[in-house]
Amino acid sequence: MERTLINELKCGSKVKITGWLHKVRSLSKVSFLVLRDRSGMVQCVVDNNQLDIQGIKLESVLAIWGNVVEGKNKISNIELQAEKVEVITLVKDELPITINKSPMESNLETQLNNRVLSLRNEDNNFIFKIQAAISQGFSEFLIKEGFTQIYTPKLVSEGAEGGTALFKVNYFEKQAYLAQSPQTYKQMMVAAGYERVFEIGHVYRAEEHNTSRHINEYVSMDLEMGFIEDEQQLIELETELLKFILCKIENEYKGKFEELGIIIPQIREAIPQITLQEAIEILKAKYCRSDLVGDLDPLGEKQIYQYAKEELDSEFIFITNYPRSKRPMYTMPKGELGTRSFDLLFRGVEITTGGQRINEYSELVENMKYKGLNPEDFGFYLESFKYGMPPHGGLAIGLERITAQLLQLNNIREATLFPRDRTRLTP
Amino acid sequence: MERTLINELKCGSKVKITGWLHKVRSLSKVSFLVLRDRSGMVQCVVDNNQLDIQGIKLESVLAIWGNVVEGKNKISNIELQAEKVEVITLVKDELPITINKSPMESNLETQLNNRVLSLRNEDNNFIFKIQAAISQGFSEFLIKEGFTQIYTPKLVSEGAEGGTALFKVNYFEKQAYLAQSPQTYKQMMVAAGYERVFEIGHVYRAEEHNTSRHINEYVSMDLEMGFIEDEQQLIELETELLKFILCKIENEYKGKFEELGIIIPQIREAIPQITLQEAIEILKAKYCRSDLVGDLDPLGEKQIYQYAKEELDSEFIFITNYPRSKRPMYTMPKGELGTRSFDLLFRGVEITTGGQRINEYSELVENMKYKGLNPEDFGFYLESFKYGMPPHGGLAIGLERITAQLLQLNNIREATLFPRDRTRLTP
Numbered sequence: 102m103e104r105t106l107i108n109e110l111k112c113g114s115k116v117k118i119t120g121w122l123h124k125v126r127s128l129s130k131v132s133f134l135v136l137r138d139r140s141g142m143v144q145c146v147v148d149n150n151q152l153d154i155q156g157i158k159l160e161s162v163l164a165i166w167g168n169v170v171e172g173k174n175k176i177s178n179i180e181l182q183a184e185k186v187e188v189i190t191l192v193k194d195e196l197p198i199t200i201n202k203s204p205m206e207s208n209l210e211t212q213l214n215n216r217v218l219s220l221r222n223e224d225n226n227f228i229f230k231i232q233a234a235i236s237q238g239f240s241e242f243l244i245k246e247g248f249t250q251i252y253t254p255k256l257v258s259e260g261a262e263g264g265t266a267l268f269k270v271n272y273f274e275k276q277a278y279l280a281q282s283p284q285t286y287k288q289m290m291v292a293a294g295y296e297r298v299f300e301i302g303h304v305y306r307a308e309e310h311n312t313s314r315h316i317n318e319y320v321s322m323d324l325e326m327g328f329i330e331d332e333q334q335l336i337e338l339e340t341e342l343l344k345f346i347l348c349k350i351e352n353e354y355k356g357k358f359e360e361l362g363i364i365i366p367q368i369r370e371a372i373p374q375i376t377l378q379e380a381i382e383i384l385k386a387k388y389c390r391s392d393l394v395g396d397l398d399p400l401g402e403k404q405i406y407q408y409a410k411e412e413l414d415s416e417f418i419f420i421t422n423y424p425r426s427k428r429p430m431y432t433m434p435k436g437e438l439g440t441r442s443f444d445l446l447f448r449g450v451e452i453t454t455g456g457q458r459i460n461e462y463s464e465l466v467e468n469m470k471y472k473g474l475n476p477e478d479f480g481f482y483l484e485s486f487k488y489g490m491p492p493h494g495g496l497a498i499g500l501e502r503i504t505a506q507l508l509q510l511n512n513i514r515e516a517t518l519f520p521r522d523r524t525r526l527t528p
Numbered sequence: 529m530e531r532t533l534i535n536e537l538k539c540g541s542k543v544k545i546t547g548w549l550h551k552v553r554s555l556s557k558v559s560f561l562v563l564r565d566r567s568g569m570v571q572c573v574v575d576n577n578q579l580d581i582q583g584i585k586l587e588s589v590l591a592i593w594g595n596v597v598e599g600k601n602k603i604s605n606i607e608l609q610a611e612k613v614e615v616i617t618l619v620k621d622e623l624p625i626t627i628n629k630s631p632m633e634s635n636l637e638t639q640l641n642n643r644v645l646s647l648r649n650e651d652n653n654f655i656f657k658i659q660a661a662i663s664q665g666f667s668e669f670l671i672k673e674g675f676t677q678i679y680t681p682k683l684v685s686e687g688a689e690g691g692t693a694l695f696k697v698n699y700f701e702k703q704a705y706l707a708q709s710p711q712t713y714k715q716m717m718v719a720a721g722y723e724r725v726f727e728i729g730h731v732y733r734a735e736e737h738n739t740s741r742h743i744n745e746y747v748s749m750d751l752e753m754g755f756i757e758d759e760q761q762l763i764e765l766e767t768e769l770l771k772f773i774l775c776k777i778e779n780e781y782k783g784k785f786e787e788l789g790i791i792i793p794q795i796r797e798a799i800p801q802i803t804l805q806e807a808i809e810i811l812k813a814k815y816c817r818s819d820l821v822g823d824l825d826p827l828g829e830k831q832i833y834q835y836a837k838e839e840l841d842s843e844f845i846f847i848t849n850y851p852r853s854k855r856p857m858y859t860m861p862k863g864e865l866g867t868r869s870f871d872l873l874f875r876g877v878e879i880t881t882g883g884q885r886i887n888e889y890s891e892l893v894e895n896m897k898y899k900g901l902n903p904e905d906f907g908f909y910l911e912s913f914k915y916g917m918p919p920h921g922g923l924a925i926g927l928e929r930i931t932a933q934l935l936q937l938n939n940i941r942e943a944t945l946f947p948r949d950r951t952r953l954t955p
Contacts, residue, residue: 104755106674119755119918121721121916122916137721138723139674139721139722139723139724140674160915160916161916162916162917162918189918189919190887190888190916190917190918190919192914192915192916193914194914194915196915216716216720216908217716217719217720217912217915218720218915220717220720220721220722221720221721226720226721226722229676229678229722230676232679233676233677233678236677236679237667237671237677240664240667244664247533247566249656249657249660250660250663250664251656251660251945252659252663252730252747252927252945253945253946254730254745254945254946254948255682255730255745256695256706256732256744256745256948256953257953258953258954268683268697268698268699269697269698270695270696270697270698270706271695271696271697272695272953273734273736273950273951275953277953279683279697286945286946289643289644289955290647290945292644293643293644293645293647293648293653294548294564294566294647294648294653295566295647295653295656296565296566297566302729302730303679303681303682303729303730305683307700309700317683318681318682318683320679328531328546460617461617480954480955481643481954481955482955485644487619487620487621488587488619488621488623488644488645489548489549489587489588489589489617489619490589490617491546491589491616491617492616492617500679518678518679518680518681518713518717519680519681519713521681521683523700526683526684526685526699526702526704527685527907527908528716528907528908528909
């Protein structure tokens with residue numbers, strides 16, 4: 102008999118289901134088992150003569166044959182009257198953590214130490230279904246818009262931005278580094294004739310600080326496009342992209358969001374935008390923040406979110422025109438001091454940095470010098486600007502960050518399957 | 529005026545196109561320019577009074593306004609009568625390599641050293657459109673089959689298979705390695721309740737040999753699925769997956785394959801399969817190969833391809849039942865000496881290794897010992913088998929290899945945007 106998925110069970114049918122033993126309640130003659138597979142859970146009524154439930158610990162893998170009937174229980178309005186039960190994989194030990202409660206009782210460290218088990222918890226499991234939907238939505242939208250997916254190297258001979266902390270790799274006789282972003286390569290791929298490219302892949306930052314919003318290995322969803330007029334075209338593209346992703350998630354997972362009490366944000370027309378200078382003025386006026394120069398700090402981002410939510414009715418806000426002194430050498434200047442760059446804040450956390458790039462060779466050389474960098478350190482990257490680099494720009498969205506913000510998680514590690522941080526390298 | 533893509537030009541319309549200057553032929557009064565964008569090429573007729581073509585080198589980025597008319601030229605049956613030409617990015621230098629000829633005249637080393645330019649060549653450019661279609665097809669098919677896309681760490685504390693050459697990374701005070709495969713993590717994700725997972729990401733092999741079929745950083749398309757009966761279910765899944773990918777490519781790119789004279793292989797029903805023992809017997813009988821024990825060498829793979837093509841009319845062939853001594857510790861044994869594992873050869877090159885895995889804790893411990901490994905070295909991986917690991921298995925397809933085999937390229941580097949090998953770490 103073929104297996105039926107739990108979310109496809111229909112009253113009146115005879116089926117075989119397989120999955121993990123989620124919960125057990127034994128009475129004298131029958132036991133109530135909750136079985137869980139990738140699609141959901143169902144209560145099964147098992148005659149105690151059919152199965153000696155005593156030796157079978159929770160999370161054992163079972164196959165149950167039986168009849169689907171109407172039933173009243175906490176999980177659904179059906180149940181399975183078991184006719185036969187088979188143990189596929191027996192669990193002999195007590196579980197180190199309890200996973201069948203929502204929310205889980207164990208702290209994040211314990212959950213991460215027992216990741217295979219903690220991911221079986223319904224709420225945790227859901228996080229990575231959403232993460233998959235976000236990255237899939239990113240791909241689908243961009244393919245529709247004529248973008249080509251690329252895979253660029255993570256083993257590199259130099260950093261993309263100069264100076265930022267890089268992990269060193271022993272590459273045979275040479276010294277290599279782990280790429281901190283696909284920045285140089287995605288720009289080069291625009292120039293290579295693809296014009297519109299995107300990449301979803303790991304990037305690495307050897308930053309020493311250990312905060313709830315940083316991990317040292319994360320998934321960056323990058324895009325870069327040629328023949329743009331200015332940075333506003335990128336802001337429009339990201340707005341449409343986010344609408345598409347949120348709509349996809351609403352279509353597929355609306356019910357579960359309602360169950361968790363989390364609101365899927367709506368983007369009506371445009372996402373509001375303010376310049377960094379305006380943001381700093383607002384923070385000064387509304388929150389007495391006179392300490393901010395040239396950038397926002399995490400508290401400032403939260404305060405701007407409060408402003409965006411209360412005054413502009415938006416969960417998102419673009420901050421534009423970051424100063425030239427604070428942005429990498431490839432950023433297109435705007436006037437004397439500004440740039441054609443932007444950040445996107447989502448519920449008070451930066452999830453995107455983007456902007457138009459310099460595309461003229463001589464301008465780029467000049468800007469490298471302005472930033473105190475030596476153009477000779479950027480050999481093949483700089484070289485590619487000699488042979489017809491069109492006007493272009495791009496942006497990146499941190500996959501774990503957008504997942505965490507959408508699901509209102511407190512720590513980015515909750516939205517990372519196996520996080521890597523200052524102290525954690527396992528599991 | 530909005531830009532029109534070249535493949536969307538229609539006779540009788542007034543348009544603006546932008547792209548790279550691909551070719552020039554000047555007569556006394558007019559010049560014929562071929563302009564190239566991401567969608568194709570078109571011939572433009574420019575009055576020499578409108579544009580002084582002398583100072584403008586090939587690959588300059590231009591915008592051309594004009595009328596689309598019927599025309600007879602090598603590229604298409606339309607041409608653009610230019611009314612205005614604007615130089616967007618001027619190229620001042622001669623190109624280091626010629627890119628507007630098919631096939632290119634420069635050798636692979638030179639092409640890789642000038643990657644941004646060599647990728648603009650029509651044939652090279654096409655390779656990575658096909659690569660993107662393959663990886664997209666892999667995702668689409670698996671999502672349809674209930675798989676969840678995952679992102680597992682590439683910075684790991686130990687290797688997946690023990691012994692294979694790993695790149696070392698300085699991870700703060702610790703020693704880390706670059707993952708040689710997502711093997712342990714994808715199995716753990718089956719156990720984490722997702723049952724069916726896939727990942728497309730970079731993996732790393734610090735192997736010293738420099739051959740036309742190896743690179744040290746490559747993209748592995750991995751899948752793993754729970755609740756399987758045996759390895760035949762994986763073979764069936766991969767067969768359907770490949771049919772889906774090939775059908776997608778045929779739908780989108782049939783014309784270009786015909787132009788290049790490359791046949792897109794057809795998979796009728798099943799892909800033929802033979803055991804490794806049968807393969808060795810065939811090689812002995814047909815090609816006097818008496819030197820092969822327990823595995824095929826690259827020449828043997830090519831000879832088996834010849835056999836598959838001539839006798840079985842297939843570009844693909846599965847080789848099954850590899851010996852236990854030659855397969856990693858997680859491989860499900862079959863009888864005393866065999867395993868439930870397989871390779872898939874495509875046009876004489878292995879593009880997949882897969883199989884059923886051991887799912888019982890004690891069997892896995894025993895097999896680790898059989899392979900001379902210490903179970904204590906596999907801490908969190910082994911631990912996850914204690915709490916209900918269902919029967920499962922999986923496979924991996926090398927993205928660059930399948931791309932190279934499909935397009936009949938001689939060297940895997942041709943199917944890698946920026947290859948990393950024994951001596952190459954740039955661009």
